[in-house]
Amino acid sequence: MKTPQQIFELMYNNDPFSKLLGMQLIAISEGHCKLEMKVTKDMLNGFSIAHGGITYSLADSALAFACNSRGIQSVSIETSINHLSKVIEGDILTATSEEKNLTGRTALYLINISNQNNQAVALFKGIVYRTGKEW
Amino acid sequence: MKTPQQIFELMYNNDPFSKLLGMQLIAISEGHCKLEMKVTKDMLNGFSIAHGGITYSLADSALAFACNSRGIQSVSIETSINHLSKVIEGDILTATSEEKNLTGRTALYLINISNQNNQAVALFKGIVYRTGKEW
Amino acid sequence: MKTPQQIFELMYNNDPFSKLLGMQLIAISEGHCKLEMKVTKDMLNGFSIAHGGITYSLADSALAFACNSRGIQSVSIETSINHLSKVIEGDILTATSEEKNLTGRTALYLINISNQNNQAVALFKGIVYRTGKEW
Amino acid sequence: MKTPQQIFELMYNNDPFSKLLGMQLIAISEGHCKLEMKVTKDMLNGFSIAHGGITYSLADSALAFACNSRGIQSVSIETSINHLSKVIEGDILTATSEEKNLTGRTALYLINISNQNNQAVALFKGIVYRTGKEW
Numbered sequence: 001m002k003t004p005q006q007i008f009e010l011m012y013n014n015d016p017f018s019k020l021l022g023m024q025l026i027a028i029s030e031g032h033c034k035l036e037m038k039v040t041k042d043m044l045n046g047f048s049i050a051h052g053g054i055t056y057s058l059a060d061s062a063l064a065f066a067c068n069s070r071g072i073q074s075v076s077i078e079t080s081i082n083h084l085s086k087v088i089e090g091d092i093l094t095a096t097s098e099e100k101n102l103t104g105r106t107a108l109y110l111i112n113i114s115n116q117n118n119q120a121v122a123l124f125k126g127i128v129y130r131t132g133k134e135w
Numbered sequence: 136m137k138t139p140q141q142i143f144e145l146m147y148n149n150d151p152f153s154k155l156l157g158m159q160l161i162a163i164s165e166g167h168c169k170l171e172m173k174v175t176k177d178m179l180n181g182f183s184i185a186h187g188g189i190t191y192s193l194a195d196s197a198l199a200f201a202c203n204s205r206g207i208q209s210v211s212i213e214t215s216i217n218h219l220s221k222v223i224e225g226d227i228l229t230a231t232s233e234e235k236n237l238t239g240r241t242a243l244y245l246i247n248i249s250n251q252n253n254q255a256v257a258l259f260k261g262i263v264y265r266t267g268k269e270w
Numbered sequence: 271m272k273t274p275q276q277i278f279e280l281m282y283n284n285d286p287f288s289k290l291l292g293m294q295l296i297a298i299s300e301g302h303c304k305l306e307m308k309v310t311k312d313m314l315n316g317f318s319i320a321h322g323g324i325t326y327s328l329a330d331s332a333l334a335f336a337c338n339s340r341g342i343q344s345v346s347i348e349t350s351i352n353h354l355s356k357v358i359e360g361d362i363l364t365a366t367s368e369e370k371n372l373t374g375r376t377a378l379y380l381i382n383i384s385n386q387n388n389q390a391v392a393l394f395k396g397i398v399y400r401t402g403k404e405w
Numbered sequence: 406m407k408t409p410q411q412i413f414e415l416m417y418n419n420d421p422f423s424k425l426l427g428m429q430l431i432a433i434s435e436g437h438c439k440l441e442m443k444v445t446k447d448m449l450n451g452f453s454i455a456h457g458g459i460t461y462s463l464a465d466s467a468l469a470f471a472c473n474s475r476g477i478q479s480v481s482i483e484t485s486i487n488h489l490s491k492v493i494e495g496d497i498l499t500a501t502s503e504e505k506n507l508t509g510r511t512a513l514y515l516i517n518i519s520n521q522n523n524q525a526v527a528l529f530k531g532i533v534y535r536t537g538k539e540w
Contacts, residue, residue, distance in 0.1 A: 045149040056195070084505075125485075129376065235390070258378065288456065315422055322465040330456065330520025
């Protein structure tokens with residue numbers, strides 16, 4: 001059985017979008033993942049703040065790495081995000097997962113995203129389906 | 136008062152992330168927006184399908200253009216997405232907005248995302264706060 | 271294999287809460303359900319409007335009947351509701367299901383709730399897990 | 406300005422549905438509320454477990470008391486719930502609020518619902534609109 005670190009590397013090495021956005025792994029363990037990302041000019045929207053897809057993408061990657069790290073291939077069923085504070089160019093975002101529930105077939109995670117001042121900028125909730133197929 | 140097309144241009148011309156992903160406007164009118172985007176290799180994740188952030192970003196842009204086209208600056212409060220079918224490299228995605236509710240301070244939209252075969256690939260729901268400030 | 275009507279009866283006859291709230295079946299077929307309910311004084315909250323749990327409960331029952339009517343025992347994974355207009359004593363609410371997606375293991379439904387004036391009062395979204403066990 | 410306890414009493418004394426379900430106040434303070442409720446036979450559904458509307462209603466009441474306790478009349482915009490474990494007749498449910506974000510116009514709460522064995526049975530998320538009108 002593969003370790004969380006091995007599964008992360010298998011996933012991340014084939015994940016051009018997470019790389020394109022510059023996501024960096026801070027920590028990975030069973031059911032848990034912490035990622036970091038710097039907000040660049042390319043990530044802004046028409047209000048000169050980060051596009052909603054930026055925090056979502058970071059959280060969605062953290063979700064994928066957190067749930068798959070348990071060794072069972074898992075895919076997201078439903079995800080939601082609340083944008084809490086503005087994210088601007090130069091911000092360093094950290095996504096930290098919290099496993100709220102784990103059953104045979106589904107699991108529920110919260111992903112908290114905060115900036116370099118430790119201010120919450122988004123709260124993400126994700127439900128995943130665990131396919132049963134091992135990594 | 137600005138037209139929906141004028142507001143769209145003001146927003147889109149300052150939106151590097153929507154441009155980076157290659158989003159194209161198909162239609163814009165009061166409370167409604169339709170966007171199109173081609174899925175490229177850069178947009179994939181570790182399962183060789185489109186990263187969840189891709190369909191989310193397309194839907195989130197469609198939401199922003201749809202609600203702001205009513206002439207009042209509006210920001211998203213809560214958004215959720217369900218991924219319904221796999222999205223792969225080369226797919227042409229279309230996001231179509233549906234305004235489900237409009238009050239003085241908030242509005243609710245569904246965004247349906249389908250592929251070139253007219254197959255639904257994601258359903259997105261967004262609630263926005265209408266700031267009262269005119270464009 | 272049981273019919274949608276038979277499954278509905280098996281469920282409803284053992285569902286004291288749906289009965290307590292006075293839910294009435296209007297239509298049932300594979301993947302679809304329509305329910306009606308009158309709002310009584312008992313269902314109000316501290317703002318003298320219907321408690322949020324009232325429209326939620328009606329929608330949740332409609333979801334349960336709609337998805338189980340396909341002959342496979344199904345349970346809800348995630349549900350969300352947006353309250354769009356005030357619901358007051360005496361209102362007649364109708365919940366109508368719309369099946370947005372159906373796969374082997376999960377399904378997604380929207381439930382529209384409207385009042386006697388055909389005004390939308392709530393939009394509900396539900397994702398269910400299909401256990402594979404037949405009714 | 407009224408205290409959280411005074412606002413709770415004003416709301417609860419005019420809230421027949423929360424009373425009908427037997428909700429009891431455990432604690433109330435600014436931005437926080439804790440409620441308790443016993444699951445009775447009347448609250449079950451066709452699977453002989455508590456109807457989804459039961460945990461939702463408890464959480465929705467906890468949300469309403471928590472956000473209004475800040476002295477500003479507030480109404481829910483969007484709420485979602487995940488059912489995590491079965492709830493059966495005789496269970497004692499406790500709903501505990503957690504304020505995740507507070508701005509001038511909106512606020513975000515998580516409500517954790519657990520049973521008498523301290524097992525999580527549901528996670529509820531609610532976004533409220535703060536009308537600006539004082540209690």
